Amino acid sequence: MPLMYGAQSEGRRDDETMRRFRHDRFGQFIHWGLYSIPAGSWNGVTYDYAAEFLPQSAGIGPARWAGLVDDFAAPEFDPEAWASLAADLGARYVTVTAKHHDGFCLWPSSLTDFTVAATPRGRDVIGELVHAYTARGIAVHLYYSVLDWHHPDWRYAISSSQDEEAFDRYLSYAGEQLRELATRYPNVRGFWFDGTWDESVKANGRWSWEIECMLKRLIPGAIVNSRLRADEHGARHRDSNGALMGDYFSGFERRLPDPWDRTVTAEDWEACVTIPQNSWGYHAGAEVARTHKHPLELLEQLVQAVSLGGNLLLNFGPRGDGSFAPFEKDVVHTLGAWLETNGACIYGCGPADGWDYPGWGYYTADAETGAVYAVVTRIPVSGAIALQLPERTRVRNATAVATGRPVPFAVRDDRTVRFEVDRASVIPLAFALEVEQRDD
Ligand SMILES: C[C@@H]1N[C@@H](C#Cc2ccccc2)[C@H](O)[C@@H]1O
Numbered sequence: 230m231p232l233m234y235g236a237q238s239e240g241r242r243d244d245e246t247m248r249r250f251r252h253d254r255f256g257q258f259i260h261w262g263l264y265s266i267p268a269g270s271w272n273g274v275t276y277d278y279a280a281e282f283l284p285q286s287a288g289i290g291p292a293r294w295a296g297l298v299d300d301f302a303a304p305e306f307d308p309e310a311w312a313s314l315a316a317d318l319g320a321r322y323v324t325v326t327a328k329h330h331d332g333f334c335l336w337p338s339s340l341t342d343f344t345v346a347a348t349p350r351g352r353d354v355i356g357e358l359v360h361a362y363t364a365r366g367i368a369v370h371l372y373y374s375v376l377d378w379h380h381p382d383w384r385y386a387i388s389s390s391q392d393e394e395a396f397d398r399y400l401s402y403a404g405e406q407l408r409e410l411a412t413r414y415p416n417v418r419g420f421w422f423d424g425t426w427d428e429s430v431k432a433n434g435r436w437s438w439e440i441e442c443m444l445k446r447l448i449p450g451a452i453v454n455s456r457l458r459a460d461e462h463g464a465r466h467r468d469s470n471g472a473l474m475g476d477y478f479s480g481f482e483r484r485l486p487d488p489w490d491r492t493v494t495a496e497d498w499e500a501c502v503t504i505p506q507n508s509w510g511y512h513a514g515a516e517v518a519r520t521h522k523h524p525l526e527l528l529e530q531l532v533q534a535v536s537l538g539g540n541l542l543l544n545f546g547p548r549g550d551g552s553f554a555p556f557e558k559d560v561v562h563t564l565g566a567w568l569e570t571n572g573a574c575i576y577g578c579g580p581a582d583g584w585d586y587p588g589w590g591y592y593t594a595d596a597e598t599g600a601v602y603a604v605v606t607r608i609p610v611s612g613a614i615a616l617q618l619p620e621r622t623r624v625r626n627a628t629a630v631a632t633g634r635p636v637p638f639a640v641r642d643d644r645t646v647r648f649e650v651d652r653a654s655v656i657p658l659a660f661a662l663e664v665e666q667r668d669d
Pocket of ligand 1: 279281423482501509
């Protein structure tokens, strides 16, 4: 069907900025704001739900919530230390909350007083972070929530002409804030939109189309996630013709596609995940919870995403004072150490065509050289790892990515080779396979 405000381009972007995003594969999400201070509790009551939703969970109105501005002193906020942590994690880009659903701006926006400028130290958090990450060679994407509980003209739905006039005012405000962000911080690489699920936003596909155009005009090559977009019929992420809007699909939140679902390899996509079960902002309960994911579970999610042609955006929620919790530092050390010696099977990699999901782990392939990697995450009780080869394919040799040492294997038949793996091996265990086509 003809669309005025559908997808702005067909197929994958192949410019340098998008190739870099695809090559990066691993990003760190940062959720930090006023919600990090109460950390899930209010007036002595702890709410198990996501900490950044505390105003909703505890029924706190905008005026009372704004009282937290005076407490946002962030004595431990150290942008260079945050950038070092991202580098230690092995993240190649960072997506930082500039404005979350509560409407508080982590940059000194001229469009509202509800910003860091009103806090005791008045620091331009976004500006300092963009500088620190960029100086470490880490690309920055800015998270912006269209949903805004603080702004008086926000509406969940439009049910009167008054609602329409108010929401038009809100969309103008949000548009000017986005212009301000792209103008103040022109070396950010992308914008990560959220809070676009309500009827009011879905009814304004033209606005979302215009925002994408504006940001890419102000920052040529800027990357915009599909979550910003609706078309004129209210279709989100993909327009009414099924074409992806924005530059990559961003519908995987706290979930990944099934490891055998090769359909997702048709598009660029990114999954965003938390370390606790369900809190993006710092929740004090997470420090003692027994429920958050083991670092190796998160590492497996990264390998799984890459094996299906996607990126993983792993969330960290700094405490209200600007420090990181020990359980988050554990994740940094575990993933960073593994990526230090095994990153070849992640960075610049994607799906290994013809190599079906094996069950004991994942296959990735270097997008440039075609080198195939077998990454073992589950060692069978026998210790035997059987590889089902694509047709007319032979494995010439195999080496352990971490050590470069050759890995012995046996040819079982013309479609199967078998590795014997020490069951005490540190996993994920990555093998680099040198394969060749047989001419039989
Ligand atoms: C990236 C994540 N998206 C946000 C959300 C949400 C949400 C949660 C429940 C129902 C509808 C939407 C979270 O607050 C976090 O920013």
